[in-house]
Amino acid sequence: MERAEQDQVLVNKCLAGDSRAFNRLIDLYKRQVFSLILRLVGNQADAEDIAQETFIKAYRGLAGYDPSHPLLTWLFRIAHNSAIDFLRARKPEALSINDDQNPLEVEDPGVNLEERMEASSQHQLIEGVLASLPSLYREILVLRHQQELSYQEIAQSLGIPEGTVKVRLFRARDLMRQKLSRMGYG
Amino acid sequence: MECQEIKYKLQELVDGSLEKDEAAAVRKHLKVCHDCATDYRLLALTAQAIRSLPLAGPGPLFNARIMDSLGLDYLPGRIRPAAKWLLGTALGLSSLWIAVLGLGLHLGLIRTDPGRIYSLAKSTVGLLADLQVIVIRAGLRLADLFGLAGKIFSTLLSGSNLPVQAAISAAISLGLMVLISRKIHQPSNI
Numbered sequence: 506m507e508r509a510e511q512d513q514v515l516v517n518k519c520l521a522g523d524s525r526a527f528n529r530l531i532d533l534y535k536r537q538v539f540s541l542i543l544r545l546v547g548n549q550a551d552a553e554d555i556a557q558e559t560f561i562k563a564y565r566g567l568a569g570y571d572p573s574h575p576l577l578t579w580l581f582r583i584a585h586n587s588a589i590d591f592l593r594a595r596k597p598e599a600l601s602i603n604d605d606q607n608p609l610e611v612e613d614p615g616v617n618l619e620e621r622m623e624a625s626s627q628h629q630l631i632e633g634v635l636a637s638l639p640s641l642y643r644e645i646l647v648l649r650h651q652q653e654l655s656y657q658e659i660a661q662s663l664g665i666p667e668g669t670v671k672v673r674l675f676r677a678r679d680l681m682r683q684k685l686s687r688m689g690y691g
Numbered sequence: 692m693e694c695q696e697i698k699y700k701l702q703e704l705v706d707g708s709l710e711k712d713e714a715a716a717v718r719k720h721l722k723v724c725h726d727c728a729t730d731y732r733l734l735a736l737t738a739q740a741i742r743s744l745p746l747a748g749p750g751p752l753f754n755a756r757i758m759d760s761l762g763l764d765y766l767p768g769r770i771r772p773a774a775k776w777l778l779g780t781a782l783g784l785s786s787l788w789i790a791v792l793g794l795g796l797h798l799g800l801i802r803t804d805p806g807r808i809y810s811l812a813k814s815t816v817g818l819l820a821d822l823q824v825i826v827i828r829a830g831l832r833l834a835d836l837f838g839l840a841g842k843i844f845s846t847l848l849s850g851s852n853l854p855v856q857a858a859i860s861a862a863i864s865l866g867l868m869v870l871i872s873r874k875i876h877q878p879s880n881i
Contacts, residue, residue, distance in 0.1 A: 528754055535749055539746075549747075557753065631744065632744065646737075651742060681737045
């Protein structure tokens with residue numbers, strides 16, 4: 506059974522009151538949803554609260570889910586909105602994507618950069634550079650490259666036009682490239 | 692193709708969204724332009740590195756909290772068959788062990804005269820050693836006694852699910868306890 510069909514079956518079961526189906530649905534998508542929120546808010550405890558809120562809102566709004574879109578995209582949309590509300594209330598500065606407010610410098614890795622990139626600590630380096638980007642840039646990079654969503658799916662997830670997706674993605678990758686270049690790589 | 696134009700195409704190349712001809716032209720440029728080649732390498736590295744980042748997971752009570760907030764029954768994933776058998780066997784063996792211990796103590800104590808009990812109580816080490824002997828003897832007697840019954844119950848247990856196994860184990864324990872307590876209250880001549 507394809508993922509879309511599987512999702513639809515689960516959604517129908519949830520709507521019919523099958524709590525096990527909803528539990529299964531959480532199991533299927535909690536890591537993706539949680540990871541995205543964690544990238545946005547940068548804190549494990551807050552990310553967990555917002556991810557829980559996301560699934561609670563999803564359950565309550567399940568009747569309004571449009572099956573023509575992937576369920577994950579719909580969940581990402583709820584997660585994105587919840588995380589943005591949270592950041593707006595607690596850390597409004599985190600929502601800025603003004604490149605001038607995000608200096609190019611990131612923490613000095615301390616050892617030879619080439620070696621770090623080739624070794625297992627590549628993850629650590631990329632995590633560090635990624636963490637230094639504005640939240641909305643981190644989010645779009647993760648949606649495109651980690652979650653492997655298409656431009657259209659990203660647009661649906663974030664509720665923005667595809668053109669804005671392309672522009673934001675371009676800037677995010679370019680900023681990341683500049684930071685890596687500034688650190689001496691390349 | 693100029694570098695400024697290439698700059699925009701590089702991202703599309705990383706995304707794999709360039710037409711074949713355009714991609715070939717960009718690659719041709721990258722072979723002769725070190726700066727653009729470096730930019731491309733960094734962009735490609737960014738994409739590849741983010742792709743390989745592991746997904747983070749929430750805590751173990753994540754599902755339970757959501758289900759609780761929604762007032763839904765939380766039914767964690769089914770127990771795997773191997774775990775089910777292990778749990779069922781452990782329950783059965785625990786019940787049997789409690790029964791053996793109880794019966795062993797009972798048989799040992801009613802067979803021992805008060806003077807002997809007093810002298811045993813004075814020496815803890817001796818008491819423990821004697822208790823061990825009593826329990827082992829009682830266990831051997833029970834093994835004979837329940838040999839056939841054990842086979843019947845193991846057949847019953849292996850053919851049923853976990854709640855039934857737990858119920859059977861509990862029933863066996865209860866039955867044995869009742870038997871033992873009835874024996875204790877009788878002026879026994881065992």
